[in-house]
Amino acid sequence: MKRLRVPIVLAVCLCITTIVAAADGPLTLRANESSAQLVPRKQGPQQVSLPSLEFSLVATVDCPSDADVEAVTVSIADTHKHFGPAEIGDEAALDVRIRVPANQVAPIAIADFCIDGGAGDEEGLLVPGVATAQASLRCRSETGLSVYFASTVLPLWLDCAPAENQEASTER
Numbered sequence: 023m024k025r026l027r028v029p030i031v032l033a034v035c036l037c038i039t040t041i042v043a044a045a046d047g048p049l050t051l052r053a054n055e056s057s058a059q060l061v062p063r064k065q066g067p068q069q070v071s072l073p074s075l076e077f078s079l080v081a082t083v084d085c086p087s088d089a090d091v092e093a094v095t096v097s098i099a100d101t102h103k104h105f106g107p108a109e110i111g112d113e114a115a116l117d118v119r120i121r122v123p124a125n126q127v128a129p130i131a132i133a134d135f136c137i138d139g140g141a142g143d144e145e146g147l148l149v150p151g152v153a154t155a156q157a158s159l160r161c162r163s164e165t166g167l168s169v170y171f172a173s174t175v176l177p178l179w180l181d182c183a184p185a186e187n188q189e190a191s192t193e194r
Contacts, residue, residue, distance in 0.1 A: 048085055049094075049159040051174040054078040055148075059181045062138040069129040070136075077155065077176050079118045083110065085161035089168060092160040098153055098176065099126035120155075127153055136182035146182070151175035 056077050060070060077098055085091050094105040094116060101122045110116065135147045159170045 047170055047172065048083065048161065049157060049170040049172045050082045051096075051155055051157050051172045052080045052082075053155060053174050053176045054080070055177045055179055057179040057181065059183050060132075060136045061183050062136050064138050068133050069131050071129045072124060072127050072152070072178075074121060074124045075127060075152075075178065076119060076121045077153070079120075079155055079157075079174070079176075081116045081118055081157050081159075081172075082114060083116065083159050084114060085159070086163070086168070088165075089161035089163035092162045092167070094157060094159050096120065096155060096157045098122050098155045101126060122153070132180065135180065147180045149178045149180060152178040 091110050096103050096118050153176045156173045161168045
């Protein structure tokens with residue numbers, strides 16, 4: 023388990039640096055931690071495919087004073103969500119929830135996490151950048167159209183399903 027600490031700490035530091043660097047523009051994104059539950063697997067491949075995931079973000083929009091918000095688009099993998107002026111209104115922050123199908127997120131390496139017959143005392147595993155969210159903000163003024171972009175990595179907390187849940191699901 024010590025092998026995982028250094029890459030995870032490095033990735034978290036990189037994520038924080040990315041968020042701080044993007045905090046001053048007309049468009050910012052902040053990702054909330056998502057979670058998924060894995061079924062224990064046999065010893066073997068160290069990569070697993072993830073189930074469908076729901077991501078939650080906050081997009082802060084602030085067009086220049088002489089412009090109005092025309093649209094905000096947020097995308098994760100091949101899934102997009104579009105907000106027009108009616109959905110945005112006078113809000114400075116948008117709560118964005120996007121469900122991404124399982125086949126749109128690449129398999130991830132989890133080493134020896136959630137192995138069938140394992141120790142069972144695993145608390146979980148944080149994958150700091152399982153995917154990336156991109157957003158665009160269009161602001162319209164009398165002089166024209168301005169487009170702003172932002173992106174952020176999406177953290178995912180993985181839990182290993184307890185053995186009793188696995189037995190109950192195989193009896194059906």
